[in-house]
Amino acid sequence: MSAADRPRSGPPPSGRARRFAALVRKESYQIVRDPSSILIAFVLPLVLLFIFGYGVSLDAVRTRVGLVVEAATPVTQDLAASFRASRYFDVVPGRDRRQFEEDLVFGRVRGIVVIPAAFAGDEAGRGGVPQIQVIVDGSEPNTASFVQNYAQGVVATWAAQRGAETARPSSPIAVEQRFWFNPELASRNFLVPGSIAIVMTLVGTLLTSLVVAREWERGTMEAMMATPVTAAELLAGKILPYFALGLAAMTLCVLAAVFVFGVPFRGSIVALYALSASFLMPALGQGLLISAATKNQFLASQLALLSAFLPAFLLSGFLFEIGSMPRAIQLVTWIVPARYLIPSLQSVFLAGDIWPMFLRAIGVMLAMGALLFVLAARSTAKRIA
Known part of the structure; x- marks a missing residue:
């Protein structure tokens, strides 16, 4: 074949x-x-x-918080202005923390920042260490962590600016943060x-x-x-x-x-x-x-x-x-x-x-x-x- x-x-x-x-x-x-x-x-x-x-969105931007200023002094008003100017917070002013307790329970605010009456005296060196109180809703851990960290950041920035204005000695170590690839953390x-x-x-x-x-x-x-x-x-x-x-x-x-x-x-x-x-x-x-x-x-x-x-x-x-x-x-x-x-x-x-x-x-x-x-x-x- x-x-x-x-x-x-x-x-x-x-x-x-x-x-x-x-x-x-x-x-x-x-x-x-x-x-x-x-x-x-x-x-x-x-x-x-x-x-x-x-x-x-995982960004905590314009988080609604209650801001309590117990004593209106130039120092506390200056710090309160820093919170109002922050792009991370939508501030609701108040004079007593109790007026925000129900709002925090119902989720109308995500935290309460309290600037106590003794803050101005402590900041001037007439008392203890100046402190503020941050009350957050722990049922949402991520948002609570954001509010706490951003509040600390606002206070630290304000303290550094005030130290420069009053010519007070600043900390010898300054931390400069840089975020690669996504600087805005968006x-x-x-x-x-x-x-x-x-x-x-x-x-x-x-x-x-x-x-x-x-x-x-x-x-x-x-x-x-x-x-x-x-x-x-x-x-x-x-x-x-x-x-x-x-x-x-x-x-x-x-x-x-x-x-x-x-x-x-x-x-x-x-x-x-x-x-x-x-x-x-x-x-x-x-x-x-x-x-x-x-x-x-x-x-x-x-x-x-x-x-x-x-x-x-x-x-x-x-x-x-x-x-x-x-x-x-x-x-x-x-x-x-x-x-x-x-x-x-x-x-x-x-x-x-x-x-x-x-x-x-x-x-x-x-x-x-x-x-x-x-x-x-x-x-x-x-x-x-």
Whole structure:
């Protein structure tokens, strides 16, 4: 038998390429025609970005406090003026701390600053050490800590200025604070980049699991698998359009972060897209695995939220410091892909390119993605067999 008469073991490369291109084209048309895909990919990310940019803030600015001046003297009035001029406090004046007790209980004020009647005499050296009293609501520890620290800062600044005016000897040690990368300590500058990872999780995992599970429900997945297409080709054909969709959603969020929210961008476009593309691999792989394992849209959406969105939101360092978590929870965070993306994105925006850090994160995310794709391909083939 001649070589020309031998049966071929598979389709020619050109036929395989056309078949793959047809799969990608079919999936792209489905995305364009599906309003829910556009909603999740472009509208929902902007909504989340605006919520984290404007609605969520960890900055204690203009905190409402009651300011009690028990004795109106030039010294106490000068200190009270420093509290009123501080951008951290919204001051409500008073003459007795008891008039603010009910407000503190009901949360109308977050603290009470009391300048006692003996403060002026103590400050002039006629008594003990000058003191003020700060009463805060301990049921909100973060806000209570902010009020206490900012009140101490106002008093320290006032004392330094008064010492310079009265020519009193000052402390021989002066502490000058400098904050790198985020001098204003604005929480928006690290919340908005972190929220981009949350958006990419939704687009990559939730959207992929819903759309593919819908095809399982309608039977179109089995119909495609009845053709000569392989499980690997089918998964790859579905990945590429959603991969491009995820990068498009990321680009939209980055443009909004820089031009709408004013977040600085000090890194490079290359680093941004390399990190984002690497993160989409485990996100898409997880969505495909969930859809292949469930074949049900409702169940797929619940699993995607529980296994992807909530871990990315709670266990990635986005809102809660990983180092402050229990040791067992810290170990769980190692398998959360967003743990590696969020610090890298924050570095790209605020610090610039730190390639040793980026390459390690990219390698881990690609390894996770490869593992999830292998599991998704095996699960898809087993479901069809």
